[in-house]
Amino acid sequence: MADLPANALREVVSLDGIWNFALAASPNLNDDPAWTRTLPSTLQAPVPASYNDIFTEREIQKHVGWVFYQRSVTLPFSWRDNLVIIRVGAATHRGRVYVNDTFVVEHHGGYMPFEADITSIIQPGETFRLTIAVNNELTWETVPPGEIEVAADGTRKQIVRHDFFNYSGLHRSVQLCCVPKNHITDVRVVTDVINSGKTGTVEYQVTTTQLARSNNRVKVALVDEAGSTVAEAMGAQGTLTVDSVQLWQPGAAYLYHLHVRLFPSAVPIAADEYKVNVGIRTVKVVGRQIHINEKPFYFTGFGKHEDYPVRGKGHDAAFMVHDYQLLKWMGANSFRTSHYPYDEAWLDYADRHGVVVINETPAVGMNLAIMAGWHGKAHKPTFSPDTCSDVTRKNHEHALRELIQRDKNHPCVVMWVIANEPSSHEETSRQYFEPLTVLARELDPTRPIGYANEKQAGPKEDKIIDLFDVICLNRYYGWYIFTGDLSGAEKGLEAELREWEAMYGKPIIMTEYGADTLAGLHTVGDVPWTEDYQMTHRVFDRIGSVVGEHVWNFADFQTPTDFILRIDGNKKGVFTRDRKPKAAARTLRKRWLDLQNRL
Ligand code: GCB
Numbered sequence: 001m002a003d004l005p006a007n008a009l010r011e012v013v014s015l016d017g018i019w020n021f022a023l024a025a026s027p028n029l030n031d032d033p034a035w036t037r038t039l040p041s042t043l044q045a046p047v048p049a050s051y052n053d054i055f056t057e058r059e060i061q062k063h064v065g066w067v068f069y070q071r072s073v074t075l076p077f078s079w080r081d082n083l084v085i086i087r088v089g090a091a092t093h094r095g096r097v098y099v100n101d102t103f104v105v106e107h108h109g110g111y112m113p114f115e116a117d118i119t120s121i122i123q124p125g126e127t128f129r130l131t132i133a134v135n136n137e138l139t140w141e142t143v144p145p146g147e148i149e150v151a152a153d154g155t156r157k158q159i160v161r162h163d164f165f166n167y168s169g170l171h172r173s174v175q176l177c178c179v180p181k182n183h184i185t186d187v188r189v190v191t192d193v194i195n196s197g198k199t200g201t202v203e204y205q206v207t208t209t210q211l212a213r214s215n216n217r218v219k220v221a222l223v224d225e226a227g228s229t230v231a232e233a234m235g236a237q238g239t240l241t242v243d244s245v246q247l248w249q250p251g252a253a254y255l256y257h258l259h260v261r262l263f264p265s266a267v268p269i270a271a272d273e274y275k276v277n278v279g280i281r282t283v284k285v286v287g288r289q290i291h292i293n294e295k296p297f298y299f300t301g302f303g304k305h306e307d308y309p310v311r312g313k314g315h316d317a318a319f320m321v322h323d324y325q326l327l328k329w330m331g332a333n334s335f336r337t338s339h340y341p342y343d344e345a346w347l348d349y350a351d352r353h354g355v356v357v358i359n360e361t362p363a364v365g366m367n368l369a370i371m372a373g374w375h376g377k378a379h380k381p382t383f384s385p386d387t388c389s390d391v392t393r394k395n396h397e398h399a400l401r402e403l404i405q406r407d408k409n410h411p412c413v414v415m416w417v418i419a420n421e422p423s424s425h426e427e428t429s430r431q432y433f434e435p436l437t438v439l440a441r442e443l444d445p446t447r448p449i450g451y452a453n454e455k456q457a458g459p460k461e462d463k464i465i466d467l468f469d470v471i472c473l474n475r476y477y478g479w480y481i482f483t484g485d486l487s488g489a490e491k492g493l494e495a496e497l498r499e500w501e502a503m504y505g506k507p508i509i510m511t512e513y514g515a516d517t518l519a520g521l522h523t524v525g526d527v528p529w530t531e532d533y534q535m536t537h538r539v540f541d542r543i544g545s546v547v548g549e550h551v552w553n554f555a556d557f558q559t560p561t562d563f564i565l566r567i568d569g570n571k572k573g574v575f576t577r578d579r580k581p582k583a584a585a586r587t588l589r590k591r592w593l594d595l596q597n598r599l
Pocket of ligand 1: 420474
């Protein structure tokens with residue numbers, strides 16, 4: 001289930017707030033079973049938030065290994081006769097939940113929710129100690145991958161191969177949920193539009209608990225924004241049709257909702273209910289275009305990060321809504337959830353407001369050629385039994401399954417990005433990626449797939465692009481190459497884009513381009529790092545296959561603090577980290593608003 005909402009038959013208690021907090025004394029969790037004792041309140045950490053920048057101690061900021069979050073929770077007495085579920089929005093990158101001394105669930109992967117049924121462990125009315133152990137280690141087997149270096153004195157250092165700080169902790173809400181024993185476990189909807197755009201179809205599939213299945217009666221109603229039921233049916237699966245359909249359109253969202261109710265017996269009182277927003281729209285790759293509702297769509301927007309001062313990657317509704325307001329002000333119609341899945345609130349908001357989302361897995365940094373390539377050094381193969389191996393791929397498959405399972409119903413999501421900048425010019429990348437593309441298509445035959453390509457895997461070198469529908473290019477002409485030479489950059493970019501176009505005939509999205517800019521730095525002339533150093537967009541306009549431009553990045557963001565090519569983070573933001581516009585914002589805004597008016 002994408003989320004566990006409160007409604008007439010379900011209750012949710014938020015466990016967000018201040019939790020007691022401690023670093024584990026040893027990398028081995030069992031050496032320090034902190035969940036068996038009450039943690040002192042010497043250190044307290046907010047949930048949701050990364051813990052790294054909350055405290056002043058460097059050892060906390062740079063900690064590698066386990067930490068503990070703990071609080072006490074009382075189970076409402078009124079929840080007897082129901083199931084009690086603990087839901088953790090995200091524990092980055094691995095979480096283990098304990099209720100008093102009892103271990104209840106473990107989850108790998110830092111950007112996905114997970115839950116556990118604790119009904120049999122706790123009695124209604126009882127107060128218990130809830131401990132969540134969170135681990136931030138990245139190894140060759142995790143997604144994203146990383147390596148841990150151990151110094152002679154035993155100090156451990158996390159090496160990451162991606163360009164953002166390894167923020168850690170409980171990044172999203174923790175909730176205690178009361179769910180009926182007979183309940184709906186999943187709803188899937190797939191929409192289509194027929195009859196020259198006049199009729200919408202909503203294919204639905206409802207899954208329920210075993211208990212409910214043996215005696216089930218599912219009723220569904222599709223309700224429009226005015227609250228009128230436009231179609232209804234009985235049964236756990238079927239197809240609803242909507243005449244005079246109002247389509248979900250980019251920039252003009254219309255949301256129906258599917259109200260699912262479960263009647264486990266002849267009693268006319270529902271045992272459970274669940275509502276899922278339904279935006280009726282189609283997405284298709286047609287030749288060199290991406291069509292939404294049968295019309296070519298041109299993406300304007302950004303690659304983003306969940307990254308904020310002080311709270312790191314902790315979800316923040318105020319920052320989120322403000323970011324959306326800035327996107328709108330800019331004339332941006334879309335963004336990419338680089339480089340991991342975001343809090344579901346991002347997708348709910350995009351659904352509601354018609355923002356188009358390219359949804360990415362956490363597979364970033366699978367590229368040993370990047371740094372080595374820059375320095376012309378030899379490197380190990382990225383995809384091999386010692387690096388990204390079959391075990392990594394299994395974990396990557398798991399991350400993909402979880403992502404599609406969570407986000408399948410969101411109309412805003414128009415494409416899945418399987419990885420960011422993998423070393424796709426290496427021979428073995430194909431063996432690694434082919435099964436992932438097969439799986440993505442099996443899990444969701446309705447949306448195109450892509451991966452964000454890095455420069456070294458140019459059109460002639462890349463080994464996997466034929467497995468994907470869209471060419472997504474991360475290119476830094478004028479920055480990493482043709483540095484300070486904007487006219488050389490323009491020629492280089494055009495030549496490369498024309499090569500991709502000629503060789504593959506697929507739509508191309510510029511998923512990254514941009515330049516580091518220090519807010520306030522100005523010169524006369526084109527000097528890198530200044531606000532005056534602006535790239536041209538003429539090339540995109542000259543190439544028919546380019547169907548989108550996502551600037552890197554929406555805002556400045558934090559990066560590993562021991563990397564000298566970054567000064568207090570990556571400064572390619574069009575906004576500063578505290579969301580103040582740099583000069584590029586005005587240039588882009590003008591272009592994107594003009595583009596909007598042209599369409
Ligand atoms: C990239 C990466 C992104 C980096 C960016 C940069 O290609 O995908 O994560 O932050 O380059 O600024 O170097």
